[in-house]
Amino acid sequence: MLKSLISNSRRQLFLNLIIFNVVFSWADSFSLSVLKPHFLSQGLSIEQMILGTLFSFISACLFLLVFKQISARLSWRLSFVAAFGYILLIVRVTNINQFYLASVISGLVVPLFYVAYNIAHFKLTPQHRTGFSSGIMFSIFPIVGLIAPLAAGWLAEVNYLYIWVLSGIFFAITFFLTKFQTDFSINYNLISGFQAIKATRIFLLLQGIWETLAFGIIPIFSLHFISSPLYYGTYMAYLSLMSVIANLVLGHLSDKLQKRLVFLYPVTILMALATFAFPLVTTKLVFWLILTGIIQFLCPLFWNFSTSYFIDIHPNVLLTMPIRELVLNVGRVLGFIVLAINFKLQTAPTYIFYFLGAVILLYPAILFYNTRYVAKS
DSSP states (O other): OHHHHHHHHHHHHHHHHHHHHHHHHHHHHHHHTTHHHHHHHTTOOHHHHHHHHHHHHHHHHHHHHHOOEEEHHHHHHHHHHHHHHHHHHHSSOOSHHHHHHHHHHHTTHHHHHHHHHHHHHHHSSOGGGHHHHHHHHHHHHHHHTTTHHHHHHHHHHHOTHHHHHHHHHHHHHHHHHGGGSOOOEEEOOHHHHHHHTTTTHHHHHHHHHHHHIIIIIHHHHGGGTOOSHHHHHHHHHHHHHTTHHHHHHHHHHHHHHTOHHHHHHHHHHHHHHHHHTGGGTTTOHHHHHHHHHHHHHHHHHHHHHHHHHHHHHOOOHHHHHHHHHHHHHHHHHHHHHHHHHHHHHOSSOOHHHHHHHHHHHHHHHHHHHIIIIITTO
């Protein structure tokens, strides 16, 4: 009877957390999905948008290096304040420094929200259900992304004022829901944290570098083809559609087999091949749609399996999750620096795709080496 009560209580806490994530994902997706066309209409160049994204990741790194102790509820509330502050700053961009300041503030949202959320999510996840639970987590944003960008695109086509007002309301609702979440303290040490994730540090760094493609190149370069808020929102919804079903199915399957590596090898190799193909499609809309759809299908699978693999090896999420986020953001900073350099060397960058393809190809190569040769020695 006691076991059943504990189980029911745990399920209720998990359900509250999922609802919390759904509402945040809706607010985040709705507010951000049509910002790139807005920036274009405000006179910002693609190079400036890339620098803004770079500054946001630098901001995330600095936050994680400096603020190593915070409560979960406070962290979540500050993330919503930062998200709304970002919206207020970019309603009308009058100079480039204003945009860069907004980007720095937006960089705080991810570490403030997801470090605490990931810890809470996996603390409530039974160890034998890590893959399926990870699948749920990484499916929420794509599912929400089927509707939110379409709604935002349609409203922005009428008037962007609707985006700003509704974004504020959605983040206010998420702020209110924080009171229903279990509070806990996040307190980590950089040195012991880095030692604890020694087995996966290189994989996190490679992942962060490659994510330059998913978080920067695809959403920003797509402006070459799509600049209307309605069509851009539709495109974002299309990308979400590519990753909704397979994630949950394969997450459940990986739990049954308990072998994340079986999935990580083919997924990362396919990601590398798709990345190498990008220079062939940068001027062809149909092929761009196909290839970005393939990437968007593979990304959640990769995030699901790599996160499950990380939790399997490092179950002490209170210690390791903040360091994981830090290493990922360091990788993203490095990737965007290379992208910015590529813009200086080429008017239409292509070197970056070969670099990122080689980076993600190192992932299965090092994984194979570590599991075969290092394990034997």
